[in-house]
Amino acid sequence: TEGDSPTVARRRIRLALREARDAAGLTQMQVAEEMEWSLSKVIRIENGDVTIAPNDLRPLLSFYGIKDRKQVSDLLTSARIARARQRQAWYQTPDFREHLSDATRRLIEYEIEAVAIRSYSIYYIPGFLQTERYAAALTGKFGEELASPKKELLLAARQNRRQTLLSRLAAVEVFVLLEESVFMRPIGGEETFAEQLHEMRRVAAEGQIHLRMLPFALDYPIANNGSYDLMALSTEDTDSEVLYRENGMNDEIVEDKTTTQRHRQRFDQLWHLSKDEPDTIRFIDTRIKKLETRSPSPDIPELE
Structure with missing residues (x-):
């Protein structure tokens, strides 16, 4: 995980969050209401249009019932990598x-x-x-x-x-x-x-x-x-x-x-x-x- 590029890290988080929401049987609207976010924010995170901050990721993972320490640690590391500042391509x-x-x-x-x-x-x-x-x-x-x-x-x-x-x-x-x-x-x-x-x-x-x-x-x-x-x-x-x-x-x-x-x-x-x-x-x-x-x-x- 730590050797990933921001592109790969962003994709890993996006797919993990989408799969976790589906496994929990939740809609994007339900997630937005629980997290007190806009629906567009949830959609943009899952689409990869924006990255999610580690401080937002922690409570979201808890809401999805993801408590395994290694999984949480890996996803938080990916979130930090995904938000790394890059030279504009x-x-x-x-x-x-x-x-x-x-x-x-x-x-x-x-x-x-x-x-x-x-x-x-x-x-x-x-x-x-x-x-x-x-x-x-x-x-x-x-x-x-x-x-x-x-x-x-x-x-x-x-x-x-x-x-x-x-x-x-x-x-x-x-x-x-x-x-x-x-x-x-x-x-x-x-x-x-x-x-x-x-x-x-x-x-x-x-x-x-x-x-x-x-x-x-x-x-x-x-x-x-x-x-x-x-x-x-x-x-x-x-x-x-x-x-x-x-x-x-x-x-x-x-x-x-x-x-x-x-x-x-x-x-x-x-x-x-x-x-x-x-x-x-x-x-x-x-x-x-x-x-x-x-x-x-x-x-x-x-x-x-």
Whole structure:
């Protein structure tokens, strides 16, 4: 506990308090009335929007019937760590707070703390691996919906995420699982997409990330869950994984154990069914060669 970061400590308290309230059969309103707090305070503590002071935590734990000395001591230590003053991170500055969703900011925070990241995508290269040109081309497809400065800030956020991840690859294991269509969709044109594949191939070939492909020919329902990311915050706590998912219109962070475990199981199943790393790299090499020789794309019937 004492070695935790404020991010991990804050999450530990949030989940512990939520579970304790559920076990006690209490509503958030009942807690607010007993503690003489506003309902919004209880909600913000459980959501992780604010940290709880140790002086507030003690009577709350007593109300929940938590009396085990070690458990109380650990949670109080976590509360003190969670309230430690930190240098404001780039994604918490006013401009980014205005244009990034709460879930996206929390995703970035968890990526920075993660010991393992598992990313499953059926449409695009994951954001933390996107080159600047690929990200600009991808975001440009939605130009009518994204006015400046939001578009520029989103692009800056993706590049900051990428640089942060690349700088700490020695401390985090990254598993990237992509459906074959991701490799076939030349976002930004042949040159931009070839550059993107070159960069992704480099980090995969150097062993900095684990990269696998799910082929079209796989006789398995691979797209039922859509794209998602799993961040493990501890190598020892099997319940430390956090799920991030988006559907194009909104995004969310999910910490429910049943949901995260189900997505992890799904990821592991597909990982073992996919092409292994050497085969995936060979496929990328073939794809790059075709892009760089500007071979025509496969014929796609036009809609009449």
